[in-house]
Amino acid sequence: MMYEDDEEAQDQSLARPWIVLKTTYDVEAWIDHQNRNIQYLIKGNKNNGWGICFELTEGGEIYMHTTSEGDVLLDVTPEAEWVAPLITAVTQVDAPRSQIWALPGDKLTQLVLGLSPLLAMTRLVTDHSFNLKKY
Template sequence: MDTLDNTSAEPGERPWIVLSTTYDVEAWIDNYNRELQLYVDPKKQPNGHGICFGLEHGGEIYLHTTQDGDILLDVTPEAEWVAPLIAAAAQVAQPTSQIWPLPGDRMTQLVLGLSPLIATTRIVISHDYRIRKSWRV
């Protein structure tokens, strides 16, 4: 895909390199934000863009940041095994739905905690976080 042409084609899956320091995570977040901007046209896809983490032991976690800077995670049923780690890393209680609303200031801790468990990542242009249950941050 030509990165100058913001079409809705999603880039392919990439292998994950384990991040071991907060500096590594901050650099990854900055790079992820820049790459996401290349693929997302806010006029065509105003919501639901983010990243999908494919986990080593099964399941996926979709991560989206809201306009207010908060985080939404969609933890697929196959990835429920990682819920205690998400709760510990983000210092939040596990929600009753598979949609996790998190404060934006927990991004670094979250990615650092999940990093050893991630196998792949891919940019997601559109993911519907509202189809399951309502959420609030």
């Protein structure tokens, strides 16, 4: 999706209702779409706080950021800790001691597919401090 002006691009940071994704094709198409939206919005901006916030139906938020190497950082808020066993199950990565999870990039599709039934909303974020927290 291409944006004609900054106002429309800025509007992308608003929360969007989640539509449950049921296949890996759906997830990969969603990832590609979100990646293009983020790339368009961050043109020329070196800020590392860009990503997606998943709002969970049963409470809490998960902030997701992909690094330049393709790895995934998750900031699982204390209210969302209840979803940690699911993240471990779908990614085969043990829970960290902090609320920041570091996942290999090849786990992204499984992560989104596993979380999909538990999501209420998503929104693009522009200033989350993933890089300031220790993981």
